[in-house]
Amino acid sequence: MVRAISSLIGAAFVFVLAIALFGTVKTAVEEPAAESAEHVFHLGPREADLPSAGLAGKFDNRQVQRGFQVYKEVCAACHSLKYVHFRDLTKIGYAEAEVKAIANQWVIEQPSINPETGEAATRKNAPSDPFPSPFINEIAARAANNNALPPDLSLMTKARHDGPDYVYSLITGYQNQPARLLKEFPGAKTPAGLHYNPYFANLNIAMPPPLTADGQVTYADGTKATKDQMARDVAAFLTWTAEPNLEARHAAGLAALIFIGIFCFLAWGAYQNVWRDVKH
Structure with missing residues (x-):
């Protein structure tokens, strides 16, 4: 009875x-949702064509260093890089002395406490320190950016779909609203303070x-700093900050594929040897 x-x-x-x-389902078919401006005009990212892309991609340290220069002179004014330490720069070709100089000369210093008075203070950065945030806290960050909170960029290319391409496209994608958008969606005009x-x-x-503008950064290696070049370079740098072990991962994956291929060939050979005298 209970089962019934x-x-x-x-x-x-x-x-x-x-x-x-x-x-x-019936409602969705008979009364489909109206298309929004975001649905119609949002674009997928353009390819940045970075050397790190693809199964066998590798970092171009010169490009990554140029990207770091763009971050240092442009992006660091608003965006933090809290999961990256100054000493990590040795992995992209900087010498230890260069890293020490970069840390020591960094505009923003590390928060500290005066041991004599107990009051808040600052100190010079050391190679072992993470990159300091440009703002003391979230309130200060919002106050300086029209109530918008600049995100940390350490893992940005992993947090966004097609991350390197997204960063490159976003940086180079600013433009005036198309007339068609304003015609089809009059209420979608970009609000004041937004872009x-x-x-x-x-x-x-x-x-x-x-x-x-072109030439906004003067590259140490003499590369012409067009807006497109700077965007690609900073995308390469942020790809490295998000996944500094990318090359090792690619190498391990390639070795695994080779091993699997050899193993399958040996297994096939063993199968042929074991069953060679068996008639079907």
């Missing part, structure tokens, strides 16, 4: 769910264009 009642209750539950699902960028999810971003 349980089965009946279960069948009723499934029936109700089926009715609800049918109603949802139109079709590579951003809702089309309007609080960050102003970070790269405004």
Whole structure:
């Protein structure tokens, strides 16, 4: 009796769910949701064509160093890099003396406590320190950026789909709103204080264009610093900060594929040897 009642209750539950699902599907077919401006005008990222892309991708240390220079002179004014330490720069070709000089000369110093008075103080950065945040806390960051919070960039290329391409496209994607958008969606005009960028999810971003002109950064290696070049370079740098062991991972994956290939060939050979005298 109990089993029959349980089965009946279960069948009723499934029936109700089926009715609800049918109603949802019917509504979606008969009354489809109106397209939004974001759905129509949002663009997928353009390829940055970085050397680190692909199964056998490797970092170009010269490019990554140029990207670090762009971050240092442009992005570091607003964006933190809290999961990266100054000493990590040795992995992209900087000598220890260079890293020490970079840390010591970094504009923003590390928060500290005066041992004599117990009051808040600052000290010079050391290679073992993480890159310091440009703001003392979130409130200060929002106050300086029209209430928008600049995200930390350490893992940005891992946090976004097609991360390196996304960063490159976003930085170079600022433009005026197309007339078609304003014609089809009159209420989608970019609000004051925001900037139109079709590579951003809702089309309007609080960050102003970070790269405004060619030559904004003077590269130490003499590379011509066009806006496109600077965008690619900083995308390469942020790819490295998010996954500094990318080359080792690619090498391990390639070795695993080679091993699997050899193993399959040996297994096939063993199979042929074991069953060679067996007639089918």
